[in-house]
Amino acid sequence: xxxxxxxxxxxxxxxxxxxxxxxxxxxxxxxxxxxxxxxxxxxxxxxxxxxxxxxxxxxxxxxxxxxxxxxxxxxxxxxxxxxxxxxxxxxxxxxxxxxxxxxxxxxxxxxxxxxxxxxxxxxxxxxxxxxxxxxxxxxxxxxxxxxxxxxxxxxxxxxxxxxxxxxxxxxxxxxxxxxxxxxxxxxxxxxxxxxxxxxxxxxxxxxxxxxxxxxxxxxxxxxxxxxxxxxxxxxxxxxxxxxxxxxxxxxxxxxxxxxxxxxxxxxxxxxxxxxxxxxxxxxxxxxxxxxxxxxxxxxxxxxxxxxxxxxxxxxxxxxxxxxxxxxxxxxxxxxxxxxxxxxxxxxxxxxxxxxxxxxxxxxxxxxxxxxxxxxxxxxxxxxxxxxxxxxxxxxxxxxxxxxxxxxxxxxxxxxxxxxxxxxxxxxxxxxxxxxxxxxxxxxxxxxxxxxxxxxxxxxxxxxxxxxxxxxxxxxxxxxxxxxxxxxxxxxxxxxxxxxxxxxxxxxxxxxxxxxxxxxxxxxxxxxxxxxxxxxxxxxxxxxxxxxxxxxxxxxxxxxxxxxxxxxxxxxxxxxxxxxxxxxxxxxxxxxxxxxxxxxxxxxxxxxxxxxx
Numbered sequence: 217x218x219x220x221x222x223x224x225x226x227x228x229x230x231x232x233x234x235x236x237x238x239x240x241x242x243x244x245x246x247x248x249x250x251x252x253x254x255x256x257x258x259x260x261x262x263x264x265x266x267x268x269x270x271x272x273x274x275x276x277x278x279x280x281x282x283x284x285x286x287x288x289x290x291x292x293x294x295x296x297x298x299x300x301x302x303x304x305x306x307x308x309x310x311x312x313x314x315x316x317x318x319x320x321x322x323x324x325x326x327x328x329x330x331x332x333x334x335x336x337x338x339x340x341x342x343x344x345x346x347x348x349x350x351x352x353x354x355x356x357x358x359x360x361x362x363x364x365x366x367x368x369x370x371x372x373x374x375x376x377x378x379x380x381x382x383x384x385x386x387x388x389x390x391x392x393x394x395x396x397x398x399x400x401x402x403x404x405x406x407x408x409x410x411x412x413x414x415x416x417x418x419x420x421x422x423x424x425x426x427x428x429x430x431x432x433x434x435x436x437x438x439x440x441x442x443x444x445x446x447x448x449x450x451x452x453x454x455x456x457x458x459x460x461x462x463x464x465x466x467x468x469x470x471x472x473x474x475x476x477x478x479x480x481x482x483x484x485x486x487x488x489x490x491x492x493x494x495x496x497x498x499x500x501x502x503x504x505x506x507x508x509x510x511x512x513x514x515x516x517x518x519x520x521x522x523x524x525x526x527x528x529x530x531x532x533x534x535x536x537x538x539x540x541x542x543x544x545x546x547x548x549x550x551x552x553x554x555x556x557x558x559x560x561x562x563x564x565x566x567x568x569x570x571x572x573x574x575x576x577x578x579x580x581x582x583x584x585x586x587x588x589x590x591x592x593x594x595x596x597x598x599x600x601x602x603x604x605x606x607x608x609x610x611x612x613x614x615x616x617x618x619x620x621x622x623x624x625x626x627x628x629x630x631x632x633x634x635x636x637x638x639x640x641x642x643x644x645x646x647x648x649x650x651x652x653x654x655x656x657x658x659x660x661x662x663x664x665x666x667x668x669x670x671x672x673x674x675x676x677x678x679x680x681x682x683x684x685x686x687x688x689x690x691x692x693x694x695x696x697x698x699x700x701x702x703x704x705x706x707x708x709x710x711x712x713x714x715x716x717x718x719x720x721x722x723x724x725x726x727x728x729x730x731x732x733x734x735x736x737x738x739x740x741x742x743x744x745x746x747x748x749x750x751x752x753x754x755x756x757x758x759x760x761x762x763x764x765x766x767x768x769x770x771x772x773x774x775x776x777x778x779x780x781x782x783x784x785x786x787x788x789x790x791x792x793x794x795x796x797x798x799x800x801x802x803x804x805x806x807x808x809x810x811x812x813x814x815x816x817x818x819x820x821x822x823x824x825x826x827x828x
Contacts, residue, residue, distance in 0.1 A: 288439075289400060290416030291379055293446030295393060295407075297455040298490075298681060302384050304393055304407070306400075306446075310362020311378040312353040316344050318372030325370060332365050333357060344372075356380050387513050389458050390522040391494035392679075394627070395511070404524055406679070408627050410449060413683070419443030448684035452488035457481060457800055461491040464795045465774070466517040472779035472788050474757075475500045476508060478527045478658055479775075479792060481800060482666055484768045487675040487696040490800070494527040495520050500778070504745055528662075530628040532655040533775070536740025536828040537592045537722075537785070538758050539651025541664060543601045544589055544713065546612035548706045552603040555586045555713055561596040568642030572598065572650075575739075575825035586713050590721030592737065592826035594650045601649030606640060609648055615701050616664040616674070618656050623676040623697060632656035650828045651740060658758075662773040665735070665760045668710050669768035672702030715765045722826045725790040726761055728798050730808040734768075735761020735793070737785035739827045742778070754778050755827070759789035763797055764809045770800055784825060 292306035312333050319325055322344035323337075330337045333354045343351050355378060357365070366375040381396045394405020401415065402408035420440040461479050469477040474497055481491040496508040499519035509524040525531070547553045561581045564573035574594050581593075588596030601609060613619065619634040633655040635644055647653040659677060667674040676696040683691045702710070714734035717723045722737040738758035742751045757779050762771040774789040774796075782788050 288377065288419035288421050288443045289379065290418055290443035291445045292381060292396075292400065293414040293416065293448035294684065295414075295449045295451065296684065297451055297453045297458075298488075299454070300450070301455045303389060303451070303453070303455070304381065304383050306379040306381050308359055309355070309378045309380050310357040310359055310365070311355045311376050312357055312362065312365060313374045313376065314344055314351045314353050315349055315372040315374070316346050316351055317349055319344050320371070328368075329353075329365065329370060329373070332361050332368075334361070385455065385459075387511065387515050387522050388455065388462065389453060389492070390511050390513075391524070391526050392453070392492045394524075405526065405627060406449065406451075409625070410680075414446045414449070416446030417444035445686040447686075449680050450682040450684055450690060452483070452486075452490060452678055452681050453492070454490045454803075457796075457803060458491045458493070460799045461796050462493045462495065462515055463517075464792050465493050466495055466515050466520040468788065468792050469495055469497045469520055469776065470499075470517050472776060472781045473497070473500055474776040474779040474788070475502060475505070476523065476527055476531075476777040477775065477792075478531075479772065479796065480528050480659065480662055481770060481772045481796065482662060482677060484666055484669045484762060484771050485675075487666070487678045488681070489677055489679050490770070491796070492526065492528060492679075494523045494525070496523050500780075504751070505778075506745075525628050526626065527775075528658045528773075529622075529624075529626040530630055530657065532630050532632045532657050533756050533777075534652055534655050534740045534743065534828075535661055535758060536651040536738035536756065537594075537826045538661055538665075538736045538738035538760050539654065539656075540589060540592070540597050540649065541668070541710070541714075541736060542612050542616055542618070543597055543604065543609065543649040544585065545616070545668070545702055545706065545710055546604045546608050547585075547600050548709055549612075549702060550604065550608060553585050553600060555584065555709060557585045558582055559585070559588060559596050559599045561588065561593055561599065563595070565595055565598065565646065567598075567646045568644075570643040570646070572643075572646045575827040586716050589713050589736075590716045592717075592722050594646075594828055597649050598646045601645060604649075606637070606645065610635075610637060613648075613654065616667065617701075618654065618660050618664065620660075622659060622663070624679055626679075629659075630657050632660060651738065652828055658773050658775050661758070661760055662771060665762060665773070666771040667701050668707055668714070669734075669762035669771045672700060672704055672707035674699050674701045711765055711768075714761065718761065718765075722784075722786040723759060723761070723790055725786055726759060726793050726797075728763060728794055728801065730810065731763050731801060731806075732765035732809045733761055733763045733797070734765035735759060735790075737790060737826050739784045739786075739825065741828065755783045757783060757785040757788040759785050759793045761793060761797075763801060764806065766809055769804070769806050770797065772797055772800075784827075786826065 295304040296302055323341050326337050326340040326344055330340050362375050392405055394407040395403055396407055397403040402411040419442050422438040422440055465477045465479045476496045479493045482489055496510055497520050510521040514521055561583050563578050583596055619632050621629050621631045635653045644653050675698045678696045680693050682693055711734050717736050718726050718733045723735050726733050726735055740756045742754045744751050757776045760773040762768045772793055774792045776788045779788045
């Protein structure tokens, strides 16, 4: 057999010994089994990692779906007057919440809960039947009743701690205190300014809740961090004096048909604000001046309400003749005049193309500096101002505190709008000395006069005497910053000249029997918003002063905006000063100075005009 044959035979034998080829379907089945085996192996590995390796991680995720860390609002600090009387306080309450998806018999549960949550059965049945998942049943429930409801474990009912802000004296001092919003945070006034202090520190409570935010049945709350109560405020305010100030201001505002009125009483030596009233007469149309925001409740006089913005700090106005104290104090300080310096005063002058005149027409008069101030002569004041000059006037404006916000940093406080050397016009040589060109808030006017009452020492106003802690401890605030603005001799002269304004000038309606009073009136024209013109027939009437003049204890400013029945500061604002200051002097037991002059009445009560 040849080699070729042997090879062929051999291949033939091998072919006969091989197994028969497998069907195609069998191979697919094997492949599927292999794929399934790999898949199940992968699932097993993944399951091992889920249940063993990553068990802790996914357990946390699972719990996190129903666990929620809730912030617990701290009890807000109270606000008190200088004698400890409560002006604002947060009362702890319980808030009752229902998950009505968990309630099977609303009517039956309502009958059981009604006496505890103080909601009528019919209304409560409706609330428990809403099927919204989150219904507030009562958000001001007494704590005792809240504990009873919680202990009875009503299905779908959760009781949480809450609080409600109340003001025991109603509307008293609301324009100063401000208020809180629906979330309980300060929204205006001192409530807003001291939000962080009053609010305290929120706590953290861990709860297990449903998707609607209501606690799961049989679950328990855990306190992670206790809430820290807020710190209260003891104000410089005197509630009794505040009431009298608001009452008398409201009556005058209504009687004169004025739009707004403000009055602030200050302790001369400390700068402490004892009363701060800011009111609006809603019966008087604001017109082009725009609406005045209010708190919506009358203060005891129909239509007169508390303003949301405290006007003594937030509203700048051209002060008129009360600003003349800048001119006279600058001239006295520089030795340019004495109280007896005589000026020849015509009825009018033209300066910088503008005509200026006194409020009442007259021929050439010869008046001493004291008479110029007492009669509030615009032209006489201009003549005093010319001796001081532009630089001297601008420097004195700044020295007396105008154009600078107070250290109080009260919400919405304005620094005012002042003319300066850059935008000085020739006519400003008349306009500035008589209080026409500068716009300032009333608190700055009071601060300047308080400095004169305080022996020439300017003192920053103060509203907070101390902080009241949850344990009852009181931490006093620092004394107000002071600075000298007038020498003692010049200051004493200014006091005497301001006394003559009240005794024999435009301010006789501020006379208080038994006490000496010093002060100044102002009746200022009002610029038309957005125009280079005036609001015809509209004025701001002001009186600012202090008493007793020989040893000042209290200072005060009153501003009535747009009075209609009478427009003068001496006849509209001065009487409010007289009434409030009379009460305050007796209230604090200030000894009489023996002055017997009484306010003028009848025909002799007419006083000269001080319109600028």
